[in-house]
Amino acid sequence: MSLMLGPFEDGELEPNEMQEVAFHLARCDSCTKALGAYSALGRELRTLTPAPQLAGFSATVIARIDKLPQPIWNRVARFFGRGSDFVGSGFAWSSAVAAVAVVTAVLITPYAEEFASRRLPYASSTLARVEHTATALPEKLAQNATGEAARLAAERDAEAVASSDSHAVISRLESDIPSVAVWSEPRTDTTVIWLPDQP
Amino acid sequence: MTLRPGSLVILITAICACTAPTTSIAEGGPKQVTVYVDSVLAADTNEGMDRRLEPLGKKLHGLFSFTTYSLLHHDAGQTECGKMIAFVLPGGKILHIQPRAIDGDMIAMEIVMFDGTRPMMTTDLKLKNNGTLIVGGPRYEQGMLIITIGASTGAPHDAAAPDAGTPTEAIAH
Numbered sequence: 173m174s175l176m177l178g179p180f181e182d183g184e185l186e187p188n189e190m191q192e193v194a195f196h197l198a199r200c201d202s203c204t205k206a207l208g209a210y211s212a213l214g215r216e217l218r219t220l221t222p223a224p225q226l227a228g229f230s231a232t233v234i235a236r237i238d239k240l241p242q243p244i245w246n247r248v249a250r251f252f253g254r255g256s257d258f259v260g261s262g263f264a265w266s267s268a269v270a271a272v273a274v275v276t277a278v279l280i281t282p283y284a285e286e287f288a289s290r291r292l293p294y295a296s297s298t299l300a301r302v303e304h305t306a307t308a309l310p311e312k313l314a315q316n317a318t319g320e321a322a323r324l325a326a327e328r329d330a331e332a333v334a335s336s337d338s339h340a341v342i343s344r345l346e347s348d349i350p351s352v353a354v355w356s357e358p359r360t361d362t363t364v365i366w367l368p369d370q371p
Numbered sequence: 372m373t374l375r376p377g378s379l380v381i382l383i384t385a386i387c388a389c390t391a392p393t394t395s396i397a398e399g400g401p402k403q404v405t406v407y408v409d410s411v412l413a414a415d416t417n418e419g420m421d422r423r424l425e426p427l428g429k430k431l432h433g434l435f436s437f438t439t440y441s442l443l444h445h446d447a448g449q450t451e452c453g454k455m456i457a458f459v460l461p462g463g464k465i466l467h468i469q470p471r472a473i474d475g476d477m478i479a480m481e482i483v484m485f486d487g488t489r490p491m492m493t494t495d496l497k498l499k500n501n502g503t504l505i506v507g508g509p510r511y512e513q514g515m516l517i518i519t520i521g522a523s524t525g526a527p528h529d530a531a532a533p534d535a536g537t538p539t540e541a542i543a544h
Contacts, residue, residue, distance in 0.1 A: 339498060340499065341497040342495070345494045347493070349491065357433055359433055360433045364434060364505045364506075364507065365507075366507055367491060367506065
């Protein structure tokens, strides 16, 4: 039982053991005295140990933590946290303005695209692909029908051609006529699809 | 009453969210498209330019070197995106034009040209509003058939008879 007095004093026993020791102490004076001696010894030891100097301890620990490598999201969060502390409600207002700007941009985007397409009506035609080489055009075509001429495949599902200044952007052209030609005349902004009769 | 910034953001977002569908509904009505089709006979008979084709004269002269251009037939029709409109052309040709969408200043459409019942050509294209596409090549009488196809959004520019010569102005930009 004497071996259990120390842990009993420190509250380290199991509940049933604590209860057992407590019942024993109620009937055993020697163990009660021994327990009193343990308690006194503990108190004496605590009084003999000098209290550590804690001045500046917190600042030192924080400084050491700051020197540790931090994940980027922690640094960003800390930055904005400091910013909000410093700026106060100004940061919140800035966020509100930014949110309004984003929503406005989303809402006006279709109109902006429409405006841009009006200003740059030919921009999309630059995306046209030229997949086939030019061939001789019908001899009756004017000489100034520029070198934008491009031949379209006679086979089905051929991709069509549009010149860079055309009023038309052709994305698909199918014909069973083998010598279909497409060209644009930049000066008149006209696209021509030529379907000569087969001989 | 004071309004916190967070509440302000939510309020503005809610207003914008309520406004956006209204805007798209207002724009979402049927898109009317007017299609103009001129059938021109081009030949080398030294008869000059048809008076009714004068608005197109510069364009035709810039593209071809025929000496005779004669307007055979003018037609115009109004349709809307998704609805096909048909035109009967000289020489037994038939033109089906179906506007698909209006993208800014461009009108997306599908054009199918039939020779009788045989489809000669099928094309998907975007034509500039009030722009012109020329389809030519088939022989007709003593020359060649040139079809000018124009399209514009909204109502027809001019419903006058082709003899007046004005409808071609709509596609002569």
